[in-house]
Amino acid sequence: MTDAALAGLPPRIVLDEVVPARAPWDHLVRRGEVLRIVDLEGNQAVDFLMYSAADDAERYSAQDTIAAQGNIFLKTGSVLLSNEGNPMATVLGTSVAYHDTIGGACSCESNTLRYGHHTKSQHACVENFLQANGRHGRGKRDMVSNINWFMNVPVEADGALGIVDGISAPGLYVDIRAEMDLVAVVSNCPQINNPCNGFDPTPVRMIIAA
Amino acid sequence: MRTAGPARPAQGAPEMTTNTADPYGAQAHARAMAGTKVESMPTLPPWEAEALPAGVAPQDMLWAETIAPGGYGAKRLSRGARVRLTDLQGDACASVLVFNAECPVERLNVADTVKVQWNAYLGEGRLLLSDMGRVLMSLVEDGAATHDAFCGASNRASNARKYGEGDNWGPHPNARDRFALAVAKFGLGRKDIHPCINLFKGVRIASDGAVQPHVGPFAPGRTVTLRAEMEVILVLANCPHVADPRPDYRVTPLRVDAWRGPVTAEDDPIRNATPEGQRAFLNVEDYYRR
Numbered sequence: 001m002t003d004a005a006l007a008g009l010p011p012r013i014v015l016d017e018v019v020p021a022r023a024p025w026d027h028l029v030r031r032g033e034v035l036r037i038v039d040l041e042g043n044q045a046v047d048f049l050m051y052s053a054a055d056d057a058e059r060y061s062a063q064d065t066i067a068a069q070g071n072i073f074l075k076t077g078s079v080l081l082s083n084e085g086n087p088m089a090t091v092l093g094t095s096v097a098y099h100d101t102i103g104g105a106c107s108c109e110s111n112t113l114r115y116g117h118h119t120k121s122q123h124a125c126v127e128n129f130l131q132a133n134g135r136h137g138r139g140k141r142d143m144v145s146n147i148n149w150f151m152n153v154p155v156e157a158d159g160a161l162g163i164v165d166g167i168s169a170p171g172l173y174v175d176i177r178a179e180m181d182l183v184a185v186v187s188n189c190p191q192i193n194n195p196c197n198g199f200d201p202t203p204v205r206m207i208i209a210a
Numbered sequence: 211m212r213t214a215g216p217a218r219p220a221q222g223a224p225e226m227t228t229n230t231a232d233p234y235g236a237q238a239h240a241r242a243m244a245g246t247k248v249e250s251m252p253t254l255p256p257w258e259a260e261a262l263p264a265g266v267a268p269q270d271m272l273w274a275e276t277i278a279p280g281g282y283g284a285k286r287l288s289r290g291a292r293v294r295l296t297d298l299q300g301d302a303c304a305s306v307l308v309f310n311a312e313c314p315v316e317r318l319n320v321a322d323t324v325k326v327q328w329n330a331y332l333g334e335g336r337l338l339l340s341d342m343g344r345v346l347m348s349l350v351e352d353g354a355a356t357h358d359a360f361c362g363a364s365n366r367a368s369n370a371r372k373y374g375e376g377d378n379w380g381p382h383p384n385a386r387d388r389f390a391l392a393v394a395k396f397g398l399g400r401k402d403i404h405p406c407i408n409l410f411k412g413v414r415i416a417s418d419g420a421v422q423p424h425v426g427p428f429a430p431g432r433t434v435t436l437r438a439e440m441e442v443i444l445v446l447a448n449c450p451h452v453a454d455p456r457p458d459y460r461v462t463p464l465r466v467d468a469w470r471g472p473v474t475a476e477d478d479p480i481r482n483a484t485p486e487g488q489r490a491f492l493n494v495e496d497y498y499r500r
Binding site: 144 | 315319320321322324325326328329330331339341342343344360361362363365366367368386399400401402403404405406415417418419420421452453486487489490493
């Protein structure tokens with residue numbers, strides 16, 4: 001087998017599956033395992049949250065991560081911290097220059113502000129997160145600022161900020177090594193009103209290797 | 211060592227006693243503390259505060275409190291309430307949580323706040339948006355312009371790294387544990403401590419994404435005034451900013467003055483400043499249309 005998407009991963013493949021466009025996904029990633037997310041068709045935002053498997057009140061914190069690394073962009077080497085300051089995961093490598101963690105997740109409600117009330121009934125990432133977390137007894141209190149793999153949110157000198165055209169491409173990836181047993185929860189973003197998915201949501205591939 | 215048990219003190223006995231060997235003495239000892247003034251404390255009723263905000267009628271005062279360095283405060287406030295925060299000595303850091311008081315699972319969403327308003331920096335005219343597409347509070351006055359929506363709260367681990375420890379019972383409390391105590395008193399828990407904003411201590415984002423802290427110390431007396439656009443629980447912690455590079459625990463008292471005010475009118479300039487904001491106010495008005 002010569003699947004280029006597995007290159008460089010540890011030998012044992014724990015899981016290898018495709019998340020359809022617009023769908024939620026979640027899975028346990030054990031300490032030391034590597035989760036590879038492949039942007040199959042390019043510029044597909046993958047909204048991402050993590051919870052400690054032992055205590056899901058401890059979860060990914062964008063703010064702790066930003067404060068500790070002194071930078072808003074996630075790159076190779078970024079340590080993803082919890083709300084209690086503990087390393088949850090490390091960005092082991094990525095073929096995209098940087099990823100976002102300030103833009104948050106789209107929701108039906110915020111879509112009404114950003115685009116108008118005509119978007120209220122469109123599917124959104126918060127719906128995906130609520131569905132995926134709901135299977136594990138988590139709910140709206142568990143929604144916090146997330147990571148957006150493959151999404152581009154620059155900040156200009158005057159503070160202007162926005163989701164702009166992506167810098168990813170078909171086949172680019174990010175590798176995340178779990179530093180604790182964690183539950184990764186994903187919304188394969190269904191947004192069609194901005195360029196985060198190139199206005200066309202597409203599937204992504206999730207590979208867990210140990 | 212105390213000796214003989216005392217006779218029950220005469221009613222209204224004015225003398226200070228140090229005898230706390232029985233309930234009568236202990237009661238007199240406790241009651242003798244009344245009227246003590248310290249730098250950081252609430253004033254009740256709030257209209258008896260030393261300097262009321264200009265133009266505010268005494269009966270409209272809702273909250274007058276000086277929050278200690280390393281301390282916290284919280285209050286439920288009604289739609290239209292104004293909250294003026296004052297950095298009395300130039301080194302306060304107001305870390306802020308906001309909840310919908312009726313339904314606290316709706317809370318401040320920092321990512322939506324910057325994304326929907328297309329700007330990274332908080333300041334006069336900006337809205338604090340909830341995760342339900344509504345405006346919880348707006349910033350109606352900003353004499354500071356050094357605020358932060360990116361770095362969040364210090365926690366026990368970050369304070370331990372900088373100051374040796376960071377527990378609530380020690381000299382270096384952290385903002386997250388202060389939030390935990392504050393929200394617990396509203397029946398909320400660790401999962402409810404959402405990403406926060408920091409007022410008075412600021413950051414700027416460089417073009418390469420670098421976060422540049424601006425933590426002062428600043429001129430004493432800078433103010434920020436918020437207006438409640440919904441029924442809210444406002445939670446404040448006053449601990450050193452998590453990215454404060456100074457090695458020692460530096461934070462000064464935070465003053466809070468709040469008073470009643472009218473619900474925001476349809477022609478309010480902040481309400482109408484942007485189309486996104488107009489829709490956030492429409493969503494608020496829809497929520498209260500019952």
